[in-house]
Amino acid sequence: MAVEVAAVPKPRRRRLRHALVTPGLLGLPIGWLICFFLVPVGIVAAYSLGPSLAASPHPVTLKTWHDFLHSTTYLRLFWSSLQLSLIVSVLVVAVAYPLAYYLALSGTKRKYVLLLLLIAPFLTSYLLRVLAWKIILGNQGPIDSFLSSVGLHPLSLIYTRFAVILVLGYIWLPFVALPIFVSLESLDRGLLEAASDLYASRLQAFGRVTLPLSLPGVFAAFLFVFIPTLGEFVTPSLVGGTSSSSGYMYGNAIQDLFVHGFPDWETGSVLAIFLLGVVAVLMVVFSRFLQPRQVAAD
Amino acid sequence: MDVEGEPFDRRLSRREMLRLAGFAAGVTVVAGPAAACGAAAKKVSSSTKETGQLHVLDWAGYENDGGQPMFAAYVHAHPQNKPQFTYMTNEADALAKIRAGLKPDLFRPYIGWVEYFAKSGLVQPWDPSLISNFKHLNQFMVKAGQYQGKQYGIPDDWGFDAILYRSDKVTPKSQSWDLLWDDRYAGKIAWFDDIEMLEIAGLYLGFPNTWEQTDDQLNQSKQLLISKKHLAKVIWSSETTLDQAFAAGDIWIAYAWPADWVYMKAKKLDVTYMRPKELPIAWVGYFMLLKDTPRFNLAHAYVDAWSSTKSAKWLEDNYAYGHANTVARPASADTLKALLLNNPKGIVEPNAHLDRDIPRRAQYEKAWEEVKAA
CATH class of the missing domain: 3.40.190.10 (Periplasmic binding protein-like II)
Structure with missing residues (x-):
């Protein structure tokens, strides 16, 4: 009887504990998301529909949206930025994949040392790294100085689209390599052995086993670089030029509209919400590729 | 009033007050300066009552207090209320920062924005009687800093x-x-x-x-x-x-x-x-005073320091900018020529x-x- 009495409250306490664990664990992050993501996005969305939140009640208007969708200027800039981000993402993934493959599958004992070297640039400030590139690519930097010293015409790489692609690629390379590395590292080596037992060549084993199973990591890596670079404005403002053809990006236009010129928060909000919408759609589209089981089943 | 400006004013005040005590009340010639000195004394006592660092929203380059005379007189007189700077990249940036909640005591927009800010309700007019160097400032620029007869902008660099x-x-x-x-x-x-x-x-x-x-x-x-x-x-x-x-x-x-x-x-x-x-x-830069600033007198003292002949000359010699102080002249003939300082109509047509x-x-x-x- 005593045992029974003692045993009864335990499941209740457990249930209570279980009942509190979920909100306890999720409460803070959900609260954080609401306060610092959903509410700000809501405010920005509200600005895109009216002149000012601070002003007295005003009619909701779609004029700014109408102007945006009928003005080719910002849509062209968006398209150009999309292309630039795609180029950066594809190039970085192409460079990072062999690197991650070597680190994960070569069997080298120093793979974690090499991995540390790969992420070493993170120990330096983002701005400092970009500013270092600004000097390297500048007219008096090592590249142009060398070319001038051997009698060749300087390339004058700074303030160009190429400079933006190069620096963004450099900045995001470790972000891309890491998910691919993790994806390859967790690969079941038995599958590769099975492929070999079935007389698959190394190339066939890579094409039919390694690559498909690492695709979730590749897509995750691609998204890691594609989404942030689409809204990038720091790097283009430091090493980019004056137009979309020389590295001025959609993110720069948003920043300019909010803080640079005479505040035009309405247009800036429209641009920001449009970008958010496109990114959300892309996330949904790409999310199916992030399901390892599905990829494996395919 | 330059570096030693406020202590000088304080001494003058005491002397004048003693003289006033000795002379007949009807000596009206003395009454004017005495009133001015009284105002100066009031200024000193009021500004010393104000606390905290003076918050200045200004363009990069105007914040260096490493011994340059730009506002050294102010730092010398108010070591406990040294200016604390926030940078503005242009007037729109300043407007955005103020609207976002930044509370500077004063900031420096340029002439094309003076009317805009004066109308905005964000600023208040200055009291020129608290700026001893005000009398040295270019009258055309002073007038351009007025809105509805009030001195919303104190001209400085140009x-x-x-x-x-x-x-x-x-x-x-x-x-x-x-x-x-x-x-x-x-x-x-x-x-x-x-x-x-x-x-x-x-x-x-x-x-x-x-x-x-x-x-x-x-x-x-x-x-x-x-x-x-x-x-x-x-x-x-x-x-x-x-x-x-x-x-x-x-x-x-x-x-x-x-x-x-x-x-x-x-x-x-x-x-x-x-x-x-x-x-x-x-262009002409104007100091503008934020409405409801808790450091009204300190802001005036700061602008007074900037308006001094010594500060003006330093600015002309080191930045090749003109200064509203008409007494100052740059050492370099090149700067003098480039700024058309010999021409009182240098900044207007033709x-x-x-x-x-x-x-x-x-x-x-x-x-x-x-x-x-x-």
Whole structure:
């Protein structure tokens, strides 16, 4: 009887504990998301529909949206930025994949040392790294100085689209390599052995086993670089030029509209919400590729 | 009043008060100065009651208190209330920061924005009687800082917007703003990230009032800039960006300020600061006082320090900017000539276009953003 009495409250306490664990664990992050993501996005969305939140009640208007969708200027800039981000993402993934493959599958004992070297640039400030590139690519930097010293015409790489692609690629390379590395590292080596037992060549084993199973990591890596670079404005403002053809990006236009010129928060909000919408759609589209089981089943 | 200004005022106050006690009450000649000294004494006692650091929203470059006389007199007199700086990249940036909740005691917009801020309700007028150096300030500039008869802006620095170019690399076809879009120097040109580029385009296109362009004129200015933008390598918003790019040889031609000319000469570059035939644009910086500032008197003391002859001369000698203090004169004859300091009408037609309020600023900004995004 005593045992029974003692045993009864335990499941209740457990249930209570279980009942509190979920909100306890999720409460803070959900609260954080609401306060610092959903509410700000809501405010920005509200600005895109009216002149000012601070002003007295005003009619909701779609004029700014109408102007945006009928003005080719910002849509062209968006398209150009999309292309630039795609180029950066594809190039970085192409460079990072062999690197991650070597680190994960070569069997080298120093793979974690090499991995540390790969992420070493993170120990330096983002701005400092970009500013270092600004000097390297500048007219008096090592590249142009060398070319001038051997009698060749300087390339004058700074303030160009190429400079933006190069620096963004450099900045995001470790972000891309890491998910691919993790994806390859967790690969079941038995599958590769099975492929070999079935007389698959190394190339066939890579094409039919390694690559498909690492695709979730590749897509995750691609998204890691594609989404942030689409809204990038720091790097283009430091090493980019004056137009979309020389590295001025959609993110720069948003920043300019909010803080640079005479505040035009309405247009800036429209641009920001449009970008958010496109990114959300892309996330949904790409999310199916992030399901390892599905990829494996395919 | 210079570095030793306030202690001097304090001594004078006591003497005058003693004299007043000794003389008959009807000596009205003495009464005036005595009242002034009383005000000075009140100023000192009031400003010492105010606490905390003076919060100044200003342009980068005006914050260095490493012994330069810009506002050294203030720091000397109020060591417990040293200025604390926040930077503004332009007036719109200042407006955005203030609207976002920043509470500076004072800030420094330029002449084209004085009326805008005076109307905005964000600022309050100064009390010139608390600024002993006020009497030395250029009366034309003082008047331009007034709105509805009140002194909303205290003039300080002034200068020109013109073209800086490398004399060893560039041969202008003519003395014109069109050097900023000269095809021969594609990729070696820097523009300024401001609607002033539309004003310059308007001057080049010969519009009668480039600050009040019609929709059609604004569109013409915009299209001109869009069609020429590929020639510009940099559109600078930070002077540091311009100076680095110009000094590194990335840029040979730039929209620039006199300080950039001085900086490049110090770098031993062969440079010319050109006055375009369409005339440069002149500007005057004004200190404006935020409404409800808790450091009203300290802000006045700070502006008084900036208005001193010593500060003015330092600014002219080191930045090649003019100063509203008419007593100051730069040591260099080159600076004197460049600033037209011998000409009392140096900043107005027919020598320059004085920048002014733009009634349709929002439309200009929209057009400029489209130029950049194009």
